[in-house]
Amino acid sequence: MRATIIHGAGDVRIETVPDPVILEPTDAIVRIVRACICGSDLHPFHNKPAGSDPRAIGHEFIGVVEDTGSAVRTVSRGDFVIAPFVWSDGTCEFCREGLFTSCLHGGDWGDENVGGGQGEATRVPQADGTLIPVPGITEDSELLPSLLTLSDVYGTGYHAAITAGVRPGETVVVIGDGAVGLLAVLSAKQLGAEKIILMGRHEARTNLGREFGATDVVSARGEEGIAQVRELSGGHGAHRVLEAVGFLPAYEQALGVVRPGGAISRVGVPQYVEAPAGRVLFRPNVTLTGGVAPVRKYIDTLLPLVLDGTVNPGRVFDMTVSIEDVPSGYVAMDERRALKVLVKP
Amino acid sequence: MRATIIHGAGDVRIETVPDPVILEPTDAIVRIVRACICGSDLHPFHNKPAGSDPRAIGHEFIGVVEDTGSAVRTVSRGDFVIAPFVWSDGTCEFCREGLFTSCLHGGDWGDENVGGGQGEATRVPQADGTLIPVPGITEDSELLPSLLTLSDVYGTGYHAAITAGVRPGETVVVIGDGAVGLLAVLSAKQLGAEKIILMGRHEARTNLGREFGATDVVSARGEEGIAQVRELSGGHGAHRVLEAVGFLPAYEQALGVVRPGGAISRVGVPQYVEAPAGRVLFRPNVTLTGGVAPVRKYIDTLLPLVLDGTVNPGRVFDMTVSIEDVPSGYVAMDERRALKVLVKP
Structure with a gap:
């Protein structure tokens, strides 16, 4: 064969x-x-x-x-x-x-x-x-x-939303407009998220993300992307961040947009060993979760x-x-x- | 004054x-x-x-x-x-x-x-x-x-047990025999943990830990400590690990004793910025939680x-x-x- x-x-x-x-x-x-x-x-x-x-x-x-x-x-x-x-x-x-x-x-x-x-x-x-x-x-x-x-990919996006603990009415950020990210959008919508901010820069993909339930799209990255997400989420960031990329900058982006007391769920396979994981998580009581779905x-x-x-x-x-x-x-x-x-x- | x-x-x-x-x-x-x-x-x-x-x-x-x-x-x-x-x-x-x-x-x-x-x-x-x-x-x-x-210290130990999600019947490891660690033992007991393994080497403290509910004490550290805890917890580690120290070796100890699908809750203030936080957490679906209580x-x-x-x-x-x-x-x-x-x- x-x-x-x-x-x-x-x-x-x-x-x-x-x-x-x-x-x-x-x-x-x-x-x-x-x-x-x-x-x-x-x-x-x-x-x-x-x-x-x-x-x-x-x-x-x-x-x-x-x-x-x-x-x-x-x-x-x-x-x-x-x-x-x-x-x-x-x-x-x-x-x-x-x-x-x-x-x-x-x-x-x-x-x-x-x-x-x-x-x-x-x-x-x-x-x-x-x-x-x-x-x-x-x-x-x-x-x-x-x-x-x-x-x-659908189960992996759903795992992100479930492990992050998405609840009705919450604000969710999805980092990454690949298939897993887009299905994380769909999953967050299914779990009742009210505002779903998709971070991605490929318009055809983010358009599909909107059809799956994204209420906002942020194409900027880094500090500018973080500022835009924080403005969209009332100044303090999002309750749940679903990281569907796996590279270190995506994780750092997640740290920048998560709300105190919130959660980052990773479903993109981390392409790094060490990462900022000290007080940046500890001071605001941010939970880091997710994994191989x-x-x-x-x-x-x-x-x-x-x-x-x-x-x-x-x-x-x-x-x-x-x-x-x-x-x-x-x-x-x-x-x-x-x-x-x-x-x- | x-x-x-x-x-x-x-x-x-x-x-x-x-x-x-x-x-x-x-x-x-x-x-x-x-x-x-x-x-x-x-x-x-x-x-x-x-x-x-x-x-x-x-x-x-x-x-x-x-x-x-x-x-x-x-x-x-x-x-x-x-x-x-x-x-x-x-x-x-x-x-x-x-x-x-x-x-x-x-x-x-x-x-x-x-x-x-x-x-x-x-x-x-x-x-x-x-x-x-x-x-x-x-x-x-x-x-x-x-x-x-x-x-x-009591509320901080309790925060560790609550955010880790300690449930009745589970195995819990507490790292650190300071006041917070000992009260994390008490808190895990209150939440119904069945086996509570206290990692510490000061006998007067670990004896108080036993009175608070520790079922086992492991004084060894590093690989030997990890091996002893894993043997005590059925080979795969503990569902919940409460890290009440804050230094990097304590976090690394936590990574070594946590069970796939389990959680590490930190309540010792991290004295580090970067830490192993890639696939070591991701592959086994380990959640990292806790924070300033x-x-x-x-x-x-x-x-x-x-x-x-x-x-x-x-x-x-x-x-x-x-x-x-x-x-x-x-x-x-x-x-x-x-x-x-x-x-x-």
């Missing part, structure tokens, strides 16, 4: 690899119907050292179960399924608490003997704990793009809204490529010509 | 200063009945630059109202009162939310024209918003030490428990000095010969 393999920075190739096979009784094989490229895939696209081991890439996909191991109970051949961006056993103490991203027996797509999402098919370890079947969906459904967002936990809440058309998070996709064109999709996202690229194997 | 003035590192003097007077109609004058020395007073005792302006010091006191300005409504001459460690108007948007430490019109004891707690009397700005009257208390009450802890908010909850004898937080005091001996009290705390020093003006 064909799959996307990353060899190093800027070096993404489509290669023929062995078809996946069942290795454990808890495995399934899923034929991938739709996948996509994540903003976080751009980090290895920028940084992966040349000469490091090639690795299957892609961690967001929906598909159809082709085969199951003897111990699999909750999905069967022919089921349409959503795969969260990590796999998990569903039974360990962290999974039982809903923290599937800290599963004691889980892992990442692209790990040894586990395929990536940007391919024709993959082995799925811990199929019962990982896959969510969605009855009634066919491969020509108009809902496919929105269902695909449940594997990562356990998106599986939110599917119960979000899937019904996708199925009944209440929300249409799939609007974040603005480019579609075949599997052979995945490398050009990386370039389009890297050059910010595409917001988010859908892959149709 | 006599008052404690800090001139620089290691240079605390008892001086005769003008008696405090009403300057604003919202002021009160309080004669101080008991005060104390705080672990955080040791920071200027170590660091205050020589030649900087001398400053009245002390921020924890209880006393009797001697005089009030014309606009004061909630306290009167003769009332016994508790003063929280910051003053606040009680009416601004932050005070209304209970975040008295971010009051828009508040400030610190020892500010210009405001006395410190370690003196015979002080001007109290914003008396209605600051002072909490305690009817029926006389100056010979045995409850004075415990009432005094409500001005800072708005202790006034907790007095409604904690005062009844002091008055009816349910708790005896005043046990943290193990040395009493007259006002003339306050400098020797600083030295005793600095040399760790005293846990917490009570001042009887």
Whole structure:
């Protein structure tokens, strides 16, 4: 089968690899119907050292179960399924608490003997704990793009809003106009935020953000951006700041716009080790929260809204490529010509 | 009157200063009945630059109202009162939310024209918003030490436990065996923690910690301390970590013992600007919370428990000095010969 393999920075190739096979009784094989490229895939696209081991890439996909191991109970051949961006056993103490991203027996797509999402098919370890079947969906459904967002970006934006503690009537700032930021806007709106200030500078994206519920857009950054947000939020900043970028300046922006007693929730993977975290948080009682989103936990809440058309998070996709064109999709996202690229194997 | 003035590192003097007077109609004058020395007073005792302006010091006191300005409504001459460690108007948007430490019109004891707690009397700005009257208390009450802890250390320990989100049945680690740490133990116990691991190495203190509710004591620090705590907490660390020290190694200790999905609450004033705050928090979804405790908010909850004898937080005091001996009290705390020093003006 064909799959996307990353060899190093800027070096993404489509290669023929062995078809996946069942290795454990808890495995399934899923034929991938739709996948996509994540903003976080751009980090290895920028940084992966040349000469490091090639690795299957892609961690967001929906598909159809082709085969199951003897111990699999909750999905069967022919089921349409959503795969969260990590796999998990569903039974360990962290999974039982809903923290599937800290599963004691889980892992990442692209790990040894586990395929990536940007391919024709993959082995799925811990199929019962990982896959969510969605009855009634066919491969020509108009809902496919929105269902695909449940594997990562929608649940990640929702995680930001939930962990920040967004409550009705509050002011929320969202930093970043990528897919996660825009879906953090949608999530804040769902949780009843009254004023949602989106910080971003790409007009097509911030316009979609307005459709998702942003009441204000601030394109300025740094001190000027902070001043504008503070003016929009009554002078003291916002109760909740959802940071969906991951670079240090975005975190510093968050520190500048958060209100005393408020919270910063990060869902962009931090690209730094040390950061200002002393009295700048302590004096105003600002809480720093968020993290790698356990998106599986939110599917119960979000899937019904996708199925009944209440929300249409799939609007974040603005480019579609075949599997052979995945490398050009990386370039389009890297050059910010595409917001988010859908892959149709 | 006599008052404690800090001139620089290691240079605390008892001086005769003008008696405090009403300057604003919202002021009160309080004669101080008991005060104390705080672990955080040791920071200027170590660091205050020589030649900087001398400053009245002390921020924890209880006393009797001697005089009030014309606009004061909630306290009167003769009332016994508790003063929280910051003053606040009680009416601004932050005070209304209970975040008295971010009051828009508040400030610190020892500010210009405001006395410190370690003196015979002080001007109290914003008396209605600051002072909490305690009817029926006389100056010979045995409850004075415990009432005094409500001005800072008990409320600060409680803030750690509340903001960390301690729930019944959980495992809690408390880092630091100072007065705040020990009262964080008591607070965690009150909130139903099942296992409370106190990290500290002064046996007299950790013994008091056991009486307050610690189930285990770990005296080792660094990697060895982390290993012992993780073994005591089922291998994965504790749900809640209450950091009551403020130095960077204590924060790093907290990172080592917190469980994925858990929370670190800091109530020791951070003595650092930058700290590890990237993926070390993000990957395991660890929340960093806490801050300068708005202790006034907790007095409604904690005062009844002091008055009816349910708790005896005043046990943290193990040395009493007259006002003339306050400098020797600083030295005793600095040399760790005293846990917490009570001042009887």
